[in-house]
Amino acid sequence: MAASTSPTTRRRYGVARVCRVWQVPRSSYYAANAAAAPKPGPALRRGPKPTIADAALLAAIRADLARSPWTGEGHRKVWARLRTQDGIRVARKRVLRLMREHHLLSPHRARTRPEAQHDRRITTDAPNVMWAIDATQVTTVRDGKVWLFGVVEHWNAELLGWHVAKRGTRHEAIQALGMAVRQQFGHLGRDVARGLALRHDHGSNFMADDFQRQMRFWGMSPSYAFVAEPETNGCIERLFRTLKEQVVHGRIFQTINDVWDVIRAFVTRYNAEWLVEKNGHRSPADRRAAWQEETFRRAA
Numbered sequence: 176m177a178a179s180t181s182p183t184t185r186r187r188y189g190v191a192r193v194c195r196v197w198q199v200p201r202s203s204y205y206a207a208n209a210a211a212a213p214k215p216g217p218a219l220r221r222g223p224k225p226t227i228a229d230a231a232l233l234a235a236i237r238a239d240l241a242r243s244p245w246t247g248e249g250h251r252k253v254w255a256r257l258r259t260q261d262g263i264r265v266a267r268k269r270v271l272r273l274m275r276e277h278h279l280l281s282p283h284r285a286r287t288r289p290e291a292q293h294d295r296r297i298t299t300d301a302p303n304v305m306w307a308i309d310a311t312q313v314t315t316v317r318d319g320k321v322w323l324f325g326v327v328e329h330w331n332a333e334l335l336g337w338h339v340a341k342r343g344t345r346h347e348a349i350q351a352l353g354m355a356v357r358q359q360f361g362h363l364g365r366d367v368a369r370g371l372a373l374r375h376d377h378g379s380n381f382m383a384d385d386f387q388r389q390m391r392f393w394g395m396s397p398s399y400a401f402v403a404e405p406e407t408n409g410c411i412e413r414l415f416r417t418l419k420e421q422v423v424h425g426r427i428f429q430t431i432n433d434v435w436d437v438i439r440a441f442v443t444r445y446n447a448e449w450l451v452e453k454n455g456h457r458s459p460a461d462r463r464a465a466w467q468e469e470t471f472r473r474a475a
Contacts, residue, residue: 227263233273235263240279244444247281247420250274255456297374297409298329298453302466303359305329305398307374307411308352308381310343311419315428323438324351325418327411329374332451333459334414334442335359339435345383356393369394374408376400417449 194201227235239253239261250271257263257270274280299305307327312320322343326336336355340347352373353363360367373395375381390397400408422441428434447460454462 225265225269227265229273232263232265232269233277235261236270236273236279245421245449249281251452252450252456255450259456297407300330302328302330302463303368303371305372305374306335306355306395307408308348309376309408309411309415310348310378310380311415312343313339313423313428313434315430315434317429318431321431321434322347323415323418323434324348325411325414326351326355327414328459329410331454331459331462332410332414333446333463337438337442339431339438341431343380345380345386348380348386349389352390352393363393365392366394371395372398374398374400374410376405376408377402417445421445 190201190204193199194204235257236253239256240248243256251267253274254265254267254270257265271280297305307329308324310322310324313323314320318341322340324336324338324340324343324347325334327333328335335358336351336353338347338351338354340350356368357363371394373390375397377399380386387397405412418438418441422437426437428437446458448458450456450458451462457465
């Protein structure tokens with residue numbers, strides 16, 4: 176009606192006049208028009224068009240998540256595998272945007288960290304400079320809670336030694352550390368690991384005289400984590416979190432032997448396939464192989 180033309184004045188009635196005659200607020204008229212108007216489509220991408228469309232990239236992301244043996248991975252690892260395995264070179268933030276828009280990101284909690292007396296950097300620039308040892312527990316049906324000790328390399332996050340036992344004393348901790356020493360140095364003789372620092376917390380199994388004497392016999396020096404600050408032993412804590420997310424949570428273990436079998440398989444696959452950001456999104460084994468190749472090349 177507002178757009179109609181008066182036969183006498185040859186002018187449009189207009190919204191204001193029609194609303195005044197019908198006693199309808201003009202705001203109601205504009206609201207009804209806005210609701211009936213077609214909704215605009217998504218904004219088009221500005222600038223040059225990418226070589227791979229969002230739909231094709233999203234399909235590649237879904238395919239990568241489906242083929243990965245891991246769960247709960249973030250966009251950085253997806254982006255890295257698309258580059259190395261599929262030859263798809265796109266911006267990391269574009270992968271993040273697509274995964275966020277299609278609810279493919281893993282749920283996570285943002286944690287605020289208070290100020291600390293350290294610089295939060297516990298990685299090293301070469302292997303066999305600092306290791307870390309810690310213990311965690313896994314619940315079984317028949318054997319109750321069993322202990323898992325692990326030894327990790329700070330340099331490339333490689334799991335060097337481990338031990339599963341019913342008890343979590345100093346002796347079981349020495350078993351895990353001994354596996355790591357033999358695996359890296361080939362024997363368990365005196366001073367075989369001289370100059371290496373071992374990061375551990377103040378647990379009784381690690382502060383025990385037997386453990387400290389055995390550690391020093393192999394040439395290691397203790398590097399104590401800060402009290403009430405588990406992030407200062409963050410390398411092994413992060414590895415245990417990965418282990419539990421991948422093979423412990425949601426699984427029921429009947430006996431300690433079941434835990435042994437699962438941990439053994441996890442260690443082999445983790446060292447060979449798990450991508451670590453500080454390794455340049457390479458697995459611990461890949462980074463060690465690259466370092467050895469570079470070392471031999473320089474020596475030659």
